[in-house]
Amino acid sequence: MVAIGVTPYGVLFCGNFAHHNPAALGCSYIPTIVASHLCGHFAQNRNQAFHNVILCKEFVPVAVIDLAYSVFKPATILILETERGCELAPVPSARA
Numbered sequence: 001m002v003a004i005g006v007t008p009y010g011v012l013f014c015g016n017f018a019h020h021n022p023a024a025l026g027c028s029y030i031p032t033i034v035a036s037h038l039c040g041h042f043a044q045n046r047n048q049a050f051h052n053v054i055l056c057k058e059f060v061p062v063a064v065i066d067l068a069y070s071v072f073k074p075a076t077i078l079i080l081e082t083e084r085g086c087e088l089a090p091v092p093s094a095r096a
Contacts, residue, residue, distance in 0.1 A: 004059045007034040049074070 010032035018024035027042045037054040049072060053064050061081060068077060 004053065004055065004063050005057075006036055006038070006055065008032070009034045 008031065012029060012031045014027065014029040016025075016027045018026060023045050025044045027044070028040065030039045035056045038052065040049060040051040042049045049068075051064075051068065053059075053061075061079070065077060065079065068074065
């Protein structure tokens with residue numbers, strides 16, 4: 001969390017799930033931080049990890065990427081970046 005300048009707040013929630021089904025076995029984590037959101041999921045059967053970084057302040061995405069490479073040593077990283085203030089298409093209401 002130091003790499004992106006967020007302040008921890010409370011405990012780290014982490015849990016394994018689907019012990020009964022090796023095809024769905026995984027682990028998710030959510031560290032509590034001040035005014036932002038981090039979470040992740042490890043899909044063990046696919047050897048994949050998914051991490052979400054949602055911050056209310058500007059940060060350098062390269063810091064997160066560098067950290068992921070140094071800790072997990074992945075073969076590839078897919079990055080999807082969305083900036084705050086982007087326009088989303090309206091979703092029609094089911095309650096016409």
